[in-house]
Amino acid sequence: MTKIYGVTGMPLSGKTTVAEIMEEEMDYAVLDMGEVVRIEMRDRNIPVEKTGEFVNQMRVTHGQNAIAKLSTPYLEEIIEAKNKIVITGMRSWDEKTRFEKETNENIQMIAVWTSRKTRKQRRQKRQREEDQKGDQFHERDQREIQNGVAKLMALSNKIIKNENISMEELENKVNQIVN
Numbered sequence: 430m431t432k433i434y435g436v437t438g439m440p441l442s443g444k445t446t447v448a449e450i451m452e453e454e455m456d457y458a459v460l461d462m463g464e465v466v467r468i469e470m471r472d473r474n475i476p477v478e479k480t481g482e483f484v485n486q487m488r489v490t491h492g493q494n495a496i497a498k499l500s501t502p503y504l505e506e507i508i509e510a511k512n513k514i515v516i517t518g519m520r521s522w523d524e525k526t527r528f529e530k531e532t533n534e535n536i537q538m539i540a541v542w543t544s545r546k547t548r549k550q551r552r553q554k555r556q557r558e559e560d561q562k563g564d565q566f567h568e569r570d571q572r573e574i575q576n577g578v579a580k581l582m583a584l585s586n587k588i589i590k591n592e593n594i595s596m597e598e599l600e601n602k603v604n605q606i607v608n
Contacts, residue, residue, distance in 0.1 A: 430512070430534075431514065431532060432514070433515070433535075434537050435516045435517075435539070436518070437518075437520065437539070437541070437581045437582055438541035439570060439578060442542060442591060443543060447599070447603055448515045451607060454604070455513070455607055457514060458513065460500060460517070462500050462517065462519060465503055467480075481569065481572055484496065494523040494526070497525075500528075504516070522584065523577065539589060540585035542590050
């Protein structure tokens with residue numbers, strides 16, 4: 430049996446950090462849907478500042494679970510090697526159900542919540558190219574909400590408040606949920 434967790438949340442909430450904790454401390458393999466988008470865009474010679482447009486167009490053309498469809502071959506490859514997987518960056522209930530259909534597994538969702546103020550501060554520090562060249566902060570938040578992240582967070586099995594806590598406290602919260 431394969432154990433799969435999904436991690437969702439607004440941009441810069443700490444989704445990747447939660448997945449890294451699971452990878453490093455609990456031996457989970459990570460499927461980062463954001464990285465899948467970056468790979469697919471690079472393969473299609475689409476500049477990083479067009480990320481929002483690319484993702485929106487994929488969803489218009491292929492449905493709300495378009496990024497899950499794009500990520501499925503990567504997930505299948507991981508499943509061949511590992512039986513503990515964390516998928517980070519899910520944005521909609523449709524994506525969750527698509528992965529459940531593809532894997533015949535129930536995916537436990539973890540929502541990571543962080544305030545807008547803290548997320549804005551993280552954006553300034555992170556310096557990821559898509560943060561610097563892509564949508565403005567508010568526009569990106571609105572796009573994520575329209576794509577379903579708020580619903581997925583609301584329906585998640587567990588929530589982590591990642592606000593004004595140390596890395597050790599975050600690790601403890603993740604351990605309490607996963608172990």
